Amino acid sequence: MNPALFLHLMSIESRRLLSYRVDFWITMILTLIVQLVVIWALWTAIFAESGKDIVAGWDLQGILAYGVFVFLTGRVVRGGDLQMAVATEIYDGSLSRYLVYPCNYCFTKYAQQLGNIFPDIFQSVLMALLIIPFMESSSTVDLNLTGILMCLPSIFCAHLLFFMMGLIPQMVAFWADNVWSLSVMMRMVTMLIGGATFPLSLFPDSMQSILYMLPFRYLFEFPTLVLLGKVGFEEWITGIVSCLIWCGFFLLLLIPVWRRGTLRYTGVGI
Amino acid sequence: MIEVKNLRKVFRIHQKPPGLLASIRSLFHRQYVDKVAVAGADFSVGEGEIVGMIGANGAGKTTLVKMLSGIVHPTSGEARVLGYNPWEKHNDLRRQISLIMGQKAQLWWDLPGADCFELLREIYQIPRPEYESNLKRLTEMLQVEDELNTQIRRLSLGERMKMELIAALLHSPRVVYLDEPTIGLDITTQKAVRDFLLSYRQDHAPAMILTSHYMEDIERLCERIIIIREGELVYDGNLQRVIHEYAPYKQLTVHLNRAETAAVDKDYLDRIGEVMEEQAGTIVLRIPRNQVTSAAAEILRKFSVQDLSIADPEISEIIELIMGGKEKPQT
Known part of the structure; x- marks a missing residue:
């Protein structure tokens, strides 16, 4: 795909989302309030109940910072509302137009997905600027410029991985009429074992060793730990490379699924 | 292409x-x-x-x-x-x-x-x-x-x-x-x-x-x-x-004087062609292509005709017949 088309698709998708002004502000304010209340109520109660100052390497302020930043980075990694777009296009036949255009469908969707995250980046930065002044210091996390700079490529890789992983269950729509439930289930599992709810260090040791071998941690936990200064430089490089290897793995998986899927495609809905 | x-x-x-x-x-x-x-x-x-x-x-x-x-x-x-x-x-x-x-x-x-x-x-x-x-x-x-x-x-x-x-x-x-x-x-x-x-x-x-x-x-x-x-x-x-391939007939429409209408013999019309419509002095007949000229001449001779027209059937009508299963007639 030519870079001009890629940028054009990104730009159009961003403009489309930013044109819904009411939706933009309501989504931002409501999700932020709900998330903050949930994180604060949950972890304050857990720490009060346990009577400990440190739980699995986190103090209360540290885990609250994790909760806030995994939410903010996670919004960018998940990116807007394209999560069911591919399945919907297969289901209702809108995929047909992309099959006639001389461009790669998956690249088209990725460009749209990237364009989709700009409003999320904008909102996340705004939210971070609102919250950071009220955050108390923690002995277990260190939010600094190095962490922020290292976090940016981690988020980019996580976003790519999330996109690649999300495409395969959506392409099940070539074989099954309704994959909404599969996508929701995948999303819940991904959030849980990817660290979007709490750090993986809170899981039992035996589970942790399995979870660290899977790709999910690179989606939410890894970028957040990098941001909070809990990942060293070497571990960061290893994490980025591992994330990219997983992207390659899912790409290899994606190619035959797409080929077989388009063989079955009937373009119904036209 | x-x-x-x-x-x-x-x-x-x-x-x-x-x-x-x-x-x-x-x-x-x-x-x-x-x-x-x-x-x-x-x-x-x-x-x-x-x-x-x-x-x-x-x-x-x-x-x-x-x-x-x-x-x-x-x-x-x-x-x-x-x-x-x-x-x-x-x-x-x-x-x-x-x-x-x-x-x-x-x-x-x-x-x-x-x-x-x-x-x-x-x-x-x-x-x-x-x-x-x-x-x-x-x-x-x-x-x-x-x-x-x-x-x-x-x-x-x-x-x-x-x-x-x-x-x-x-x-x-x-x-x-x-x-x-x-x-x-x-x-x-x-x-x-x-x-x-x-x-x-x-x-x-x-x-x-x-x-x-x-x-x-x-x-x-x-x-x-x-x-x-x-x-x-x-x-x-x-x-x-x-x-021409699917409709080897033409449509002959005859407008007669009111006085003539009652005198039209149905059996006579059936001999000339297939009567598609007959009302208020207007008769529509379906006649094989090769007989349409002689049929028109005979009608003009026999009745007091106000108007007469010969036309191909509507294409939509033919296509509808083909889509409905009509086979090509033997020639």
């Missing part, structure tokens, strides 16, 4: 009987049936030719168009479009074809036409000067210059279809598939679309396949038609010739 040989498509369709029990049963065991959508099509379309594809709903027209545009893979058979196999989805081919689907919006719903066209310019890599001159010409012809900055979803159906046409022809395709392009449009817009397509053909001489349920589309745009019945091509030939 388009060559089709024994192209066949069979869909495997899940059967779902009515009722809750059947729904529960289908969770564990499903029944499928094979539906032949296209049963071995053979035809070709040349440069500058508009071929009308006619058939009842579900006859297989859209499936055929989808196969030729590379959307759907055939079960068997071959097709070459501009020398390419369409379902290999070669970009060189995709840059030269276009598909317009009257029942399905292809433009981006939330964007104004101008943004959609700009995006298509990038997709088809149309050089800027060529894009601007094409856009200007197409928008002027379809009279939508003032609507370019309106979101597609805010346009009327007619304006939206005009935008779809512009989007489909911006890159000057050499092969155009039009799947019911005038469906739901008012008469004025239908005419504008037809005039526009004729003018596009004059300028670019593309190969066009048009499917439509409106006979006026077919009569105005196509010299050649393909009639599909239950997946099978039952007629492929000149539009006018279909009358």
Whole structure:
């Protein structure tokens, strides 16, 4: 795909989302309030109940910072509302137009997905600027410029991985009429074992060793730990490379699924 | 430009009987049936030719168009479009074809036409000067210059279809598939679309396949038609010739003086031809082509005739008969 088309698709998708002004502000304010209340109520109660100052390497302020930043980075990694777009296009036949255009469908969707995250980046930065002044210091996390700079490529890789992983269950729509439930289930599992709810260090040791071998941690936990200064430089490089290897793995998986899927495609809905 | 040989498509369709029990049963065991959508099509379309594809709903027209545009893979058979196999989805081919689907919006719903066209310019890599001159010409012809900055979803159906046409022809395709392009449009817009397509053909001489349920589309745009019945091509030939091949009769309409009407002997009329209508002094007869002149002369001799006309039956009537299963008469 030519870079001009890629940028054009990104730009159009961003403009489309930013044109819904009411939706933009309501989504931002409501999700932020709900998330903050949930994180604060949950972890304050857990720490009060346990009577400990440190739980699995986190103090209360540290885990609250994790909760806030995994939410903010996670919004960018998940990116807007394209999560069911591919399945919907297969289901209702809108995929047909992309099959006639001389461009790669998956690249088209990725460009749209990237364009989709700009409003999320904008909102996340705004939210971070609102919250950071009220955050108390923690002995277990260190939010600094190095962490922020290292976090940016981690988020980019996580976003790519999330996109690649999300495409395969959506392409099940070539074989099954309704994959909404599969996508929701995948999303819940991904959030849980990817660290979007709490750090993986809170899981039992035996589970942790399995979870660290899977790709999910690179989606939410890894970028957040990098941001909070809990990942060293070497571990960061290893994490980025591992994330990219997983992207390659899912790409290899994606190619035959797409080929077989388009063989079955009937373009119904036209 | 388009060559089709024994192209066949069979869909495997899940059967779902009515009722809750059947729904529960289908969770564990499903029944499928094979539906032949296209049963071995053979035809070709040349440069500058508009071929009308006619058939009842579900006859297989859209499936055929989808196969030729590379959307759907055939079960068997071959097709070459501009020398390419369409379902290999070669970009060189995709840059030269276009598909317009009257029942399905292809433009981006939330964007104004101008943004959609700009995006298509990038997709088809149309050089800027060529894009601007094409856009200007197409928008002027379809009279939508003032609507370019309106979101597609805010346009009327007619304006939206005009935008779809512009989007489909911006890159000057050499092969155009039009799947019911005038469906739901008012008469004025239908005419504008037809005039526009004729003018596009004059300028670019593309190969066009048009499917439509409106006979006026077919009569105005196509010299050649393909009639599909239950997946099978039952007629492929000149539009006018279909009358001679399938209707070896003409329609004779006689207006008699009121006083004469009562005196007409029914048995006499039945001997001349098949009486289609007889009321208030007007008689419509269906008469074999080779007997129509003598029949008209005899009627003029025998009755006091106010007016008499001889006409071919309506094309739509013939096509309806063919689609309904009428076989070509023996000659």
